[in-house]
Amino acid sequence: MNDWIKKDLKYNWHPYTQMKDCRQMPPLFIERAKGFKLYDKTGNFYYDTISSWWCNIHGHSHPKITAAISRQAKQLDHVLFAGFTHRGAIELSERLVDLAPVNLKRVFYSDNGSTAVETALKMSFQYWQNNNQKKKKLFLALDRGYHGDTIGAMSVSGVDLFNRVFKPLFYQTVKLPSPYCYRCPMGKTKAACRLDCLKPLETVLKDRHQEICAFILEPLLMAAGGMIVYPKEYLVKAAELTKKYKVHLILDEVATGFGRTGRMFSADHVSVDPDFMCLSKGLTSGTLPLSVTLTTDKIYEAFYADYQDKKTFYHGHTYTANPIACAAAKASLDIFNEDDIFKSLPAKIKFFQKQLEKFRDLDFVGDVRSLGLVGAIELVKNKKTKAVLPFQRRIGIEIYKKGLNQHLILRPLGNVIYFYLPLCVTKQEIKFVLDKSYQIIESLTI
Numbered sequence: 001m002n003d004w005i006k007k008d009l010k011y012n013w014h015p016y017t018q019m020k021d022c023r024q025m026p027p028l029f030i031e032r033a034k035g036f037k038l039y040d041k042t043g044n045f046y047y048d049t050i051s052s053w054w055c056n057i058h059g060h061s062h063p064k065i066t067a068a069i070s071r072q073a074k075q076l077d078h079v080l081f082a083g084f085t086h087r088g089a090i091e092l093s094e095r096l097v098d099l100a101p102v103n104l105k106r107v108f109y110s111d112n113g114s115t116a117v118e119t120a121l122k123m124s125f126q127y128w129q130n131n132n133q134k135k136k137k138l139f140l141a142l143d144r145g146y147h148g149d150t151i152g153a154m155s156v157s158g159v160d161l162f163n164r165v166f167k168p169l170f171y172q173t174v175k176l177p178s179p180y181c182y183r184c185p186m187g188k189t190k191a192a193c194r195l196d197c198l199k200p201l202e203t204v205l206k207d208r209h210q211e212i213c214a215f216i217l218e219p220l221l222m223a224a225g226g227m228i229v230y231p232k233e234y235l236v237k238a239a240e241l242t243k244k245y246k247v248h249l250i251l252d253e254v255a256t257g258f259g260r261t262g263r264m265f266s267a268d269h270v271s272v273d274p275d276f277m278c279l280s281k282g283l284t285s286g287t288l289p290l291s292v293t294l295t296t297d298k299i300y301e302a303f304y305a306d307y308q309d310k311k312t313f314y315h316g317h318t319y320t321a322n323p324i325a326c327a328a329a330k331a332s333l334d335i336f337n338e339d340d341i342f343k344s345l346p347a348k349i350k351f352f353q354k355q356l357e358k359f360r361d362l363d364f365v366g367d368v369r370s371l372g373l374v375g376a377i378e379l380v381k382n383k384k385t386k387a388v389l390p391f392q393r394r395i396g397i398e399i400y401k402k403g404l405n406q407h408l409i410l411r412p413l414g415n416v417i418y419f420y421l422p423l424c425v426t427k428q429e430i431k432f433v434l435d436k437s438y439q440i441i442e443s444l445t446i
């Protein structure tokens with residue numbers, strides 16, 4: 001263990017980490033990053049196949065983004081966003097409204113995915129309060145959904161391992177079965193699927209819509225819950241149901257936004273008009289913390305009143321709309337245009353998904369799923385029975401260690417190995433990453 005790591009472990013408490021494990025498997029010390037690669041002190045590199053927790057879009061240290069950050073830091077580093085404004089936030093909001101689903105016209109800034117979600121939940125709740133619908137206190141969400149780690153965001157998340165200890169603190173939420181086709185909660189096969197998993201949503205909306213504020217979900221890809229890709233029809237029908245029963249629809253695009261799924265937003269694969277959309281991660285191409293909660297004029301207007309009416313949204317964060325982060329986000333959007341990203345993307349996606357399909361042949365691969373440049377491989381004990389690998393087997397850790405020896409960061413989600421590739425990835429890089437990953441999974445004995 002070198003001196004840097006010793007000091008790290010003396011002071012730092014890492015997220016989502018059992019710190020005791022760090023004695024055997026200390027954190028990797030990264031010195032610099034460029035494009036698709038992270039470099040350690042010795043110059044050894046690792047392909048950042050998970051885009052540093054799904055936020056990197058155009059590659060690390062992109063010169064246009066770093067230049068924009070540097071320019072902005074010299075001009076205006078930060079100013080509070082209550083009673084003040086600045087060019088970066090105004091221009092970025094205008095561009096985001098232009099890109100987002102057509103009914104989303106208002107932009108509320110915060111600084112990470114959880115706060116973007118927390119904002120949407122609180123806005124939805126207060127919207128109903130402001131409109132005198134005092135019974136509405138309940139949120140709907142999906143099992144295996146993930147929306148962040150603040151109390152509200154955890155309340156609507158459905159990954160038990162992360163959240164169970166905090167349950168006594170949660171907002172009132174009803175969890176619904178997720179459209180997890182490989183392990184269909186309704187026990188159906190793909191051929192027999194009639195989207196029965198929507199029925200519990202319909203029932204709860206029908207019976208309790210007067211108590212329900214909003215339904216929140218990740219559009220088409222449930223990321224942290226196991227990279228579950230679900231049918232477009234589910235999203236379309238769920239949106240129709242929320243509209244029918246006058247319940248808000250919150251689309252959490254924190255992980256799926258900015259091209260990752262092949263379109264600017266995952267919602268663009270279908271035609272839906274949400275009441276809220278949450279964005280973060282890829283917003284600044286993974287350079288600085290920033291997030292937005294987009295909403296409609298209708299919701300905005302429910303808060304627009306005389307001061308003494310007490311309809312104000314008393315919520316905000318110190319670094320709201322930080323000018324440097326806004327500059328990074330604008331530079332990232334410029335790259336989409338200047339480099340015509342959506343022109344080259346379909347060929348890369350096709351290549352990636354075709355290569356990924358090869359994993360189906362392997363012994364312990366139960367399912368292969370993908371959307372855009374996100375792909376996942378679910379490992380199982382038995383292909384036929386879909387028997388789950390025991391937690392104690394810690395197969396993901398074995399794969400992670402083997403990956404590092406092959407220049408790959410294969411950080412698993414339980415028994416799911418996944419790729420969350422930046423849009424700058426080349427076909428050669430895709431091939432290298434998938435070939436090496438294939439060899440690693442092929443070499444496993446279970």
Ligand SMILES: Cc1ncc(COP(=O)(O)O)c(C=O)c1O
Nearest residue numbers: 112113114146147148223254255
């Ligand atoms: C869909 C989704 N929503 C919200 C969050 C929370 O974002 P953050 O970690 O920035 O708080 C995440 C993080 O992974 C996410 O995947």
